[in-house]
Amino acid sequence: MKTAAPVFDALEAKGGPGCARFVGGCVRNALIGQPVGDLDIATILTPDQVTQALVAAGLKAVPTGIDHGTITAVAGGQPFEITTLRRDVATDGRRAVVAFTQDWSEDAQRRDFNLNAVYCDREGNLFDPTGQGVADAQAGRIVFVGDAATRIEEDSLRILRFFRFLAWYGKGEPDAAAVAACTAGKGLLKNLAAERVAKELLKLLAAYDPRPALALMAQTGVLAELLPAAQDLSAFNAMIEFEVDQLFTNDPVLRLATLVPNDQIGAGKAAEALRLSNDQKERLIQAMGKTPRITSWMSPRESRRAVYQIGVGTFSDRIKLAWANAGRTGATHQWRGLLALAESWTPPPFPLTGQDVINSGVPKGPMVGLVLREVEDWWIDHDFIDDKFSAIEKLKAVAQGMAY
Template sequence: MAERLPEAEWTQRAELAELIAALGTGNARYVGGAVRDTLLGLAVKDIDLATTLLPEVVMEKLNAAGIRAVPTGIDHGTVTAVLHGGPVEITTLRHDVSTDGRRATVAFAEDWREDAARRDFTINALYADPATGEIFDYFGGLADLAARRVRFIGDARQRIREDHLRILRYFRFQARFGSEPANAESESACAELAATLKGLSRERIGMEFLNLLSLPDPAPTIARMKELGVLDVILPKADIEALARLAAEEQRQGAAPDPIRHLAALLPPEPSFAAEVAARFRLSGAQKKRLVQAAERVSGPKDAHALAYHLGYQEAVDWLLLEGGEIAPLVGWEIPVFPLKGGAIVARGVTAGPEVARILLMIEAHWVHEGFPGPERVQELLDEALHQ
């Protein structure tokens, strides 16, 4: 008896049934992460459909049904249906015509197995009939999922030559779904072809590496990447032990894992090197600022409130966790506003200019040191400063 997709909240969405009806019976199947994660009992974030219909026909059918359709990647066969519960990507069955490790030229196909054959891992090539829930498994994905085994479809080296980024995707999926020992053929292929990562854009490398680092405890997988020579291709000088310590601190203190903080742990505390890595991975301005700021930390935990006041809440959490400090004092604490302005000092007879700024900074430093006392104490500090 064929295995079937368990009922899940997302499969009961009325608008999803309307979308399937618009495409026509037998023309579309759920595929990829939604099927995989439902079988594992995990929450489903993104829903993807594969279809035998050409993208132009998909557009026509959705428009006729009053469903907003966006040609997000129509040259590669992808149309996005915009639904209230979230977008659904609908992609025409494909097969690769040519690949160069960075991009693929595809042709549309009509055979489900042919479409499955061009995907990366067996556990990502599972399809489900929306009407019956029947699972279609062409390459042993169900058995691999049961064994928590991450395995390339077919020849692992060929899959990687088609898209070099699959090396990093392999380690991300191994960290999230895999068991030990890992699939030997997959690891061997990743190690052998690690140098091909140099041919990818820095942005793609950075995005995929941060996806890996966003997992709760990526340290064992990152360590394995180091052993296989993969990590040195994208991030030399990585401190695996520091990442392991950070992951342990996050778990001990109930802090959510964070990819930028995890990346900061891997780097030496050198702001210039952090800036270089941020540029290499094409991080956003905000991400770069946070990474560099984390690299400015010094040994030993700092006062949590003072850190948050000077650096910001998120940055203080980074510093504390990276240095083994406690973040509990920050829970529910709001960063106060310094209750003194330069005008109040001028009103006491000090000429506007550098002297006002000096007094402000001095009083603020005392205020922070004393634990942010109220306005009355600030006035006392001002009196003391003016009578020195």
């Protein structure tokens, strides 16, 4: 947090010592010994005053969330979100109208969970307006600030945030009041922008082991509100076990693939409903493809052919999904072998070009592509033979047999 010194210097030159404090995730993670990512700062200064202070200190000020009192400072190439203390004036479950305040307790009361409502000054002194934030963070309790139902009425995305924080930081039995409020308010999720839901859901799925949180989401009916096809979590659970056993990086998109319909049309519709990015949508759709058929008993030759046709990424996704859907029962050695082959084999480039086809006597036009594809199919069938001379001989034979 020492990197924030120039920002604090700038703010305190305007508002005096103590006018700004770290807040939220950086404080929470520091308390529990987790890596600290974004450094968020709360201040009694208004956005205009924050901007003036930063500019006066020669720092860049970007109005990233000016309507909600947020200015992003850039110091040493690092961004710092600075938000004026706020209190809610009106809320509709999706967005809030806020007013600025200089009361740290008022600001804390509008935050979601106690463990996210702890402040820390630049000297490391903690301020815990709810009186429970530090203890909750250290104990892994995800408890709403004040009344859980009220917090959810203010912003129903907090239902998903509850399960996300439960997946990342929760320990022991979930807070009963929070679970009850999430269950009662789950119908409000349909009013949220799909992009907000998808962002929160993918963050949840990126946790090291989100299985307990997903099981509780299913039990409360929250998961069905988001993903109606997620009736059975066995494939999801198997995918987590697979990633943990293989020491793979947590893959939220592939985990999501176990929760959407197991066909390309259904997966595409689920991706559209969540407003996933084009890349994420395309990955889900391709992962559900059935051609070429992926089996645990594929020969190395068949595997290389599949990797060449659909790419190593899609091939690996389909292997992992097939393994997960099979419940990881049996054939473990074969599945691992297929993954190892895909990751270690680099598909060679096809040795011929359209010009080679033309040089063989085929006139320019659609026939060039047809001849080239037939020779490429032969080359693949011969396991990517590393012999351009043989490919050219095959080209000549095909060209001679074609009627132009």
